[in-house]
Amino acid sequence: MRIPIPAQLFERLLHLQTERRWGDDVTRFEDTVCLFPGLGPPLYLTRDGRILAGPCWPDDPPETRSATDDEAVGALVLGCKQYDCPELLAFLPPRPDAAMTCPDCSGTHWFRGQTADGQALEILCPTCGGRGWTPATPSEGGSPRAARRVRRARTASSTGCHSDRASETRRPRTA
Numbered sequence: 001m002r003i004p005i006p007a008q009l010f011e012r013l014l015h016l017q018t019e020r021r022w023g024d025d026v027t028r029f030e031d032t033v034c035l036f037p038g039l040g041p042p043l044y045l046t047r048d049g050r051i052l053a054g055p056c057w058p059d060d061p062p063e064t065r066s067a068t069d070d071e072a073v074g075a076l077v078l079g080c081k082q083y084d085c086p087e088l089l090a091f092l093p094p095r096p097d098a099a100m101t102c103p104d105c106s107g108t109h110w111f112r113g114q115t116a117d118g119q120a121l122e123i124l125c126p127t128c129g130g131r132g133w134t135p136a137t138p139s140e141g142g143s144p145r146a147a148r149r150v151r152r153a154r155t156a157s158s159t160g161c162h163s164d165r166a167s168e169t170r171r172p173r174t175a
Ligand SMILES: [Zn+2]
Pocket: 102, 103, 104, 105, 106, 107, 109, 110, 125, 126, 127, 128, 129, 130, 131, 132, 133
């Protein structure tokens, strides 16, 4: 994915990154902003609008590859939070007419629940990957990987009201 990032916006992010010392080995060698430092591969935005994924482990060489579309969506949503920069959400893929609002984040991009010990939990929505919408029917693209991530998130969260609410908001299965 490549986004038409305005030069001013990139400079603002770069300035924040420098000011807050959020850079890493990749940003030292390339003109990039780290939108998300990991878990999983760290994700970067280049000055010309490319979104890159970096090495998963600190000892790996600081090499990057093009982020997948799912990673790029996550990078924009996570970067929005990291830099308090809602402008990044404007570059998310447009919602198709037939799409439905994501049942697990209600279009907010964030899945909210509780950890087993009762702490508030807010993670990038594993159902929509942060898009805020899902295809109208599961057969049009609900991926098994996303479903597994949802199950993992639910396992990690408490069995209290959050799970009940989540099950109520599941989309009905078509017969
Ligand atoms: Zn969602």
